[in-house]
Amino acid sequence: MENVEKQQYVSSSKASRMSEKKKDMLSGYLYVAPFFIIFGIIGLYPAVFSIVLAFQEWNGLGEMNFVGLRNFxxxxxxxxxxxxxxxxxxxxxxxxxxxxxxxxxxxxxxxxxxxxxxxxxxxxxxxxxxxxxxxxxxxxxxxxxxxxxxxxxxxxxxxxxxxxxxxxxxxxxxxxxxxxxxxxxxxxxxxxxxxxxxxxxxxxxxxxxxxxxxxxxxxxxxxxxxxxxxxxxxxxxxxxxxxxxxxxxxxxxxxxxxxxxxxxxxxxxxxxxxxxxxxxxxxxxxxxxxxxxxxxxxxxxxxxxxxxxxxxxxx
Missing domain, CATH: 1.10.3720.10 (MetI-like)
Structure with missing residues (x-):
C-alpha cells in the first residue's frame, strides 16, 4: 500500500509540474502573440501577397488573371x-x-x-x-x-x-x-x-x-x-x-x-x-x-x- 501511495504521489506531483510548465509556456506565448499578429498583418501578409501578385495581371479593382512570368x-x-x-x-x-x-x-x-x-x-x-x-x-x-x-x-x-x-x-x-x-x-x-x-x-x-x-x-x-x-x-x-x-x-x-x-x-x-x-x-x-x-x-x-x-x- 505504501508503495502504491508513493507512486500515486509522485505521478500527481509530476502532473502538477507539467501543468505548471504548460501554464508558463502558454503565458509566454500570450505575451509575444501581439507582436507576431501585428507582424503577420502588416509585414508578412503584404510580402506574401506581393509575391503572388507578381504572377498576376491586376489593376487593383477587377479580378486577377494569372500570367506566369510575363510581368518579369x-x-x-x-x-x-x-x-x-x-x-x-x-x-x-x-x-x-x-x-x-x-x-x-x-x-x-x-x-x-x-x-x-x-x-x-x-x-x-x-x-x-x-x-x-x-x-x-x-x-x-x-x-x-x-x-x-x-x-x-x-x-x-x-x-x-x-x-x-x-x-x-x-x-x-x-x-x-x-x-x-x-x-x-x-x-x-x-x-x-x-x-x-x-x-x-x-x-x-x-x-x-x-x-x-x-x-x-x-x-x-x-x-x-x-x-x-x-x-x-x-x-x-x-x-x-x-x-x-x-x-x-x-x-x-x-x-x-x-x-x-x-x-x-x-x-x-x-x-x-x-x-x-x-x-x-x-x-x-x-x-x-x-x-x-x-x-x-x-x-x-x-x-x-x-x-x-x-x-x-x-x-
Missing amino acids: TVVLQDPLFWKSLYNTVIMGLMGTAPQLVVGLILAVFLNMAAIRFTNFFRVTIFMPYITSMVAVALVFGVFFSSNETALANYVMGWFGIDPVSWKTSEWGAKFAISLMVFWRWVGYNTIIYLAGLQSIPKHLYEAATIDGAGKVQQFIHITIPLLKPFILLTVFMSTVGALQLFAEPTVFLGSSAFTRDEAMTVVMYLYRDAFNLGSFGTASATAILLLVIIIGAAALNTWLTSGGGRRKKGA
Whole structure:
C-alpha cells in the first residue's frame, strides 16, 4: 500500500509540474502573440501577397488573371527599368560612399579629448537625421533651383561656371539628390562610428604609444579592425537605403518626379507602375527583382568590407 501511495504521489506531483510548465509556456506565448499578429498583418501578409501578385495581371479593382512570368519579362525588357536601376546605383554611390568616409573622420575628431564642446557638435551633426524630409527637400529645392539667381548657381558664378538646371539636367539632378542624401545621413553614421570608437579600450592606444606607434599606425592597426562590426553595419544599412531611394528624389523633383527619367529610381518606377498606371503585377515583379538586387548587393558589400577578397588572395 505504501508503495502504491508513493507512486500515486509522485505521478500527481509530476502532473502538477507539467501543468505548471504548460501554464508558463502558454503565458509566454500570450505575451509575444501581439507582436507576431501585428507582424503577420502588416509585414508578412503584404510580402506574401506581393509575391503572388507578381504572377498576376491586376489593376487593383477587377479580378486577377494569372500570367506566369510575363510581368518579369515586361519589366526586364523595359528600358526605363534599367535606366531607373542605373540612376539608383549612381546616386547610391554618390550619396553613400562619401558619407561613410566623412562620418568616420568626423567620429574620430569628435572622440578626441582635446575637442571642446563635443556634445554640441554631436547634436548638431545628428540634427539633419531627425529633420523632416519635406523640410530638407524644400531647402535643397531652393538652394538648387533652376533659376540663375539660385544660391548654388550664384556660388558657381564666382568661379566662372555656367548656371545649371538642377531639376532637369541629367547629372544636375543626380548631384543635388546625392548631396541631400549625404547631408541627411552622414550624422547618423557618425554617431554609430562614435559609439564604436568609445567602446575601444584606451589601454590599447596607450600600449601602442609606448611601443612607438604613431596616430596613423594606431588608426590602421587598432581603430579600423575593432570598428569592423560597426563598419559592416553602416555599409549594410547604407546599401539597403540607397537601393530603396524614394523620398528624396520624389519631394525634390515635385510633380515631374514620375514623368522624367533623369533621377527616377527603382522604387519610383514600381510606384509609378502601381499607382499611376494601375499595373500592380509589374510593380510587384519589380519589387521582387529589387529584393534580389538588394540581397546580392548587401552580400557583396559585406564580403568586400569583411576582407573576403584579401583572405582568398592570401590563401
